[in-house]
Amino acid sequence: MSTPDDLHLPDSALRGLGTRPFGVYVHVPFCATRCGYCDFNTYTAGELGSGAAPEDWLEGLRRELDLAARRLGTPPAVDTVFVGGGTPSLLGADGLSAVLNAVRQSFGLAADAEVTTESNPESTSPELFAGIRDAGYTRVSLGMQSAAPHVLRVLDRTHTPGRPVAAAAEARAAGFDHVNLDLIYGTPGERTEDLQASLDAVLEAGVDHVSAYALIVEDGTALARRVRKGEIPIPDDDVLAADYELLDAMLEKAGLRWYEVSNWAASEQARCRHNLGYWLGGDWWGAGPGAHSHVGGVRWWNVKHPARYTATLAEGALPVGGQESLTAEDRHLERVMLELRLADGLPLDALDGDGVREARRAAADGLLSTPDLDGGRAVLTDRGRLLADAVVRRLVS
Structure with missing residues (x-):
């Protein structure tokens, strides 16, 4: 911490x-x-x-x-x-x-x-x-x-x-x-x-x-x-x-x-x-008690209580409660988890070979719509939206 x-x-x-x-x-x-x-x-x-x-x-x-x-x-x-x-x-x-x-x-x-x-x-x-x-x-x-x-x-x-x-x-x-x-x-x-x-x-x-x-x-x-x-x-x-x-x-x-x-x-x-x-993996600064931030693969969060927040800043210090640097695996998981939830879907080239094969299986199961499996995007079907978390687990397992 x-x-x-x-x-x-x-x-x-x-x-x-x-x-x-x-x-x-x-x-x-x-x-x-x-x-x-x-x-x-x-x-x-x-x-x-x-x-x-x-x-x-x-x-x-x-x-x-x-x-x-x-x-x-x-x-x-x-x-x-x-x-x-x-x-x-x-x-x-x-x-x-x-x-x-x-x-x-x-x-x-x-x-x-x-x-x-x-x-x-x-x-x-x-x-x-x-x-x-x-x-x-x-x-x-x-x-x-x-x-x-x-x-x-x-x-x-x-x-x-x-x-x-x-x-x-x-x-x-x-x-x-x-x-x-x-x-x-x-x-x-x-x-x-x-x-x-x-x-x-x-x-x-x-x-x-x-x-x-x-x-x-x-x-x-x-x-x-x-x-x-x-x-x-x-x-x-x-x-x-x-x-x-x-x-x-x-x-x-x-x-x-x-x-x-x-x-x-x-x-x-x-x-x-x-x-x-x-x-979509942008950068943001989260200001205020307990707010989370992300810049270029580094994530941090502020102390939670407003009194400690203001006291720390009054001393001229940022009120950081903790931070972490995301690994390549972390960033891959988050990209799949977040972009797959979008109607525009996830580019298939964001997946490794096992992930692409699993996307094909998910499409066969009616969970993904992949009109171009050789370079297109994996998009959740109506049924897939109901099971979005399970689809993500399949693609990154």
């Missing part, structure tokens, strides 16, 4: 910096309440000690971004910014504007930069959307999860069912062409008609991007404790598969097509470029 500020970026990692997509992820660790399924690095006001208020975090963020730009030597202009959390919208328009200004001042933004913030529908307003649009944000991602009140209760979500649709309309009215809604499917007690109602609400909102994730019961969460006590059942794999097929069919019919296993977009322009940078 590394100690703070022993980040080592060799020349080999910095070589080519700027020729690959470069993004900045900003982690906002604050939440009004904790959702029962969430295991992200977030804190409510009652869980934070001194030195961890939003204004302290913002000052730490500015210091980290300045140190980051110096550590990278000649930092590239930022192609994408993604402000996540936590609940970034709790910062308000002024706070989110200050975050983007910090990125601008330390790195600079590319002329066509994509700038996204996540938002909880309950902490948004027409004024917030207008303010962040004026500040330079180009994309909003809203946490909807479900339109069914009893499903939201199981998830410990606090927003009212109709608020995400209203928030999406407010964002569009403020000038945002790109708005995403997040869904979670497979929550215990969610019926087919509940998922259909959620999808109907998504389509009513007129957004150009949808992310949908199967509920995962993460260790250490309130939801995991309820499952362990037998209060609610663990999500059923067959139900999850049927739910995925339903939402894929409804979104496809409405003109939103999958481009990654859990993401659908109305056009190529609507795809999330920041996430594509992750999936």
